[in-house]
Amino acid sequence: MNTLSRRELMKRFGAAGLSMGLFGASKEAWSKTAPHIVIVGGGIGGVSAAKYLRILDKNVKITIIEPNLEYVFCPGSNEVLNDFVSIEDLTVNYENIKSRYAVNIVTDLATDIDYAGKRVKTKANGFISYDKLIVAPGPDYKFGDIEGYSKQLAEGDFPHAWKAGPQTMKLREQIHNMPKGGVVAISSPPMPYRCPPAPYERASFVAEWLSHHNPTAKVLILDSKNSFTFRKHYIDYWTKKRGFGTKEAMIEWVPAEKGGRVTQLDAANKTLVTADGERIQADVINIIPAHTAAKFTHDTGLSQGNEWVPIDPMDYRSMVDDDVYVVGDATESSPMVKTGYLASNHSKAVAQSIVNSFAGKPPVQPLYTNNCVALAGEDYGMTITDTFRVQNGKIVKQYGHQSTELDNDALHHIRASLAMNWQRAFRRDIFE
Amino acid sequence: MKKTLLVSLISVSALFGMNSANASGALIPADKFAQDPQIPGKMLGDNCSACHGTLGRFYDESMPPLAGIPRDVFIKLMQDFKNEVRPSIVMNHVAKVFTDKEIERMADYFAAQADRPWKEENVLEGAQ
Amino acid sequence: MKFKRLLIATGLSVFAATSVMASSVPHAEPWTAKEWLDAKRSMPQGDIDKGKLLAEQGYCYSCHGVEGNNPTQSTPSLAGQNAVYTYKMLSDYKSGRFYVDHKSHVMVHLMQYYDQQQMADIAAYYAAQPLPHGEYISKDVEVDPTIIRLVAKGDTSRMIVPCASCHGAHGEGGMNETPALTGMSPRMFIRQMNAYKDGTRHNDVNSGMAQFTKDLTDEEIQALADYYAQLKPRGAQ
Known part of the structure; x- marks a missing residue:
């Protein structure tokens, strides 16, 4: 284990620091003694934490440090690829959080934590002092796992589009402009990664668009796994709608055991190389890279040398410092999967714990549910209901259920309607 | 020391977690958790917000608002879901994890929420 | 659309009500009196027992309550409802004549899978149940x-x-x-x-x-x- 001791941390930052005078701008007249809660990251986890904290406590100062002016929701973003929704439908800004919940928004990048001085270092605004820090940075991508792939290529002609935004639009454009009969290759990553059914949902929506506009084109899923979430549902849908398993199949799925694991990208020749050495050329290449916790958590020692940030599941407190919490996809939360739904629920536990700690009370016993949806088409939805409890400092999966019915078209259609309702309600629960 | 132990425990559970992503697991009956410290109604109820709205207060979606539901009505609904009296699409699987006491605490929580849309709420009312 | 404009005007986060794949909602011209009379005359005789089975298997209870008796406020109770009204509503969902907003989506899609006879059966079943009452009365309501x-x-x-x-x-x-x-x-x-x-x-x-x-x-x-x-x-x- 690679734990950063407090002494080491002290050494890294030293005792001296900039004084901070950032909050002259705040309109709210917080008392001088009001505790300051700083949140790194303005995604689902970070904004949920801010909102639910404010609901619990009107008298604390809350600041979100987030480099982007807008946030684009990932849930629903696969539907941008076939124009079922527009990216604008999924885009929000921070005005509402700022005005309605009196949260300071600092548009900046957090780069380090001075644990001893209880300050976050930012790229442009110097240090920001906190009483409690919530880190909600999401995942980063291990581009190096696929030789020849890089962040630069992802931002160029090989978008992973695994964080909704410009890359989603780029991928959409590539698919829409693909030559007749072309191939879209999707490389699906090993677990754990954000939103397990999403690569297959993506393949489904891409195929839906192609079936209308480029019916001889194909979607090839090259998988680093041997199975996937909702596999029965997706295979059922693809078999009924996309000729899956036949010569005319519009979607093909290659599991790792059949040579599906991609190890290399030959960008110049638009070719993927698999673990078996097979070379597969495609017109559109969408590599979803393996994940790791955000760089910020590695740089600050929060991950303690692990792939994911260890936390105390009682209240998502970090193992490094009692005043620092980490939520969402960046955390080691197995057997939970990485979803926005869970990230928002981590944040509710954190908000409650912080308010309790100000009152000198211990954290409350938590509950974490993951009641999520996925789609195969506008007429086919799926649902998952997971419940997690905490016993003896461990996360226990009390129940996990995935919808199983295959031969009930009406039910699939209801679930699709529910899924879309869920997406909307979920977005509103975080940002409205 | 305590924390080191926790980390090693978590690492073990991580190994199991890798394999569980694709499985529907068996239900551990709620009563097995009856001796655990109580989960407050708010903690239980706030898990519902993604579908039913913040504090159960979305009134313009298909999933019904929960704020202001009379205690006994909520309990009856949840018990019916839990015991599969009404076939349902999602809620059976949501409800069956809770103890009777937890359902009662959730009922108290939602009965105490203001019965009006969240979007009308002045969140900062009372801010200093 | 009105919804969207309203949200912008009040400065709330904008989540368009249009993001519900409205393209797939069927469209029908409003009823003329003659069309509706013809439709009503051709309404099949409903079978209560078949309707009960359809209601159970079709997950109606999930939103409309056990035997059509629903105490939550976003979906109606169906128990005791006039069979012709229920039949007409189900038909109107199917044809797209009833599409008020995104909340109509579930029923519009669901009804694509039901024919006239099944709709009449469901309507007959619910009509045969006693009309619920007293579920939403707040104690201090005084009728003007x-x-x-x-x-x-x-x-x-x-x-x-x-x-x-x-x-x-x-x-x-x-x-x-x-x-x-x-x-x-x-x-x-x-x-x-x-x-x-x-x-x-x-x-x-x-x-x-x-x-x-x-x-x-x-x-x-x-x-x-x-x-x-x-x-x-x-x-x-």
């Missing part, structure tokens, strides 16, 4: 006498006919396709009245209902909602 007058006598100055003349003295419905209103959730009632008023609900033949809503004030609609929520069916204790 002017509202009782509006229900029983109408308001000739505004050309509003008495509600009871079509919906029944006990709100049990029954004149043609007019629905029962007794025991209805006040939120549901208000939502429907406002949808008639602003034109988003227009599946009533010849604006038979919408015309009366235009002149009603918000206060009157609220009072009518409270009135019908507390009304008891004929013979109920």
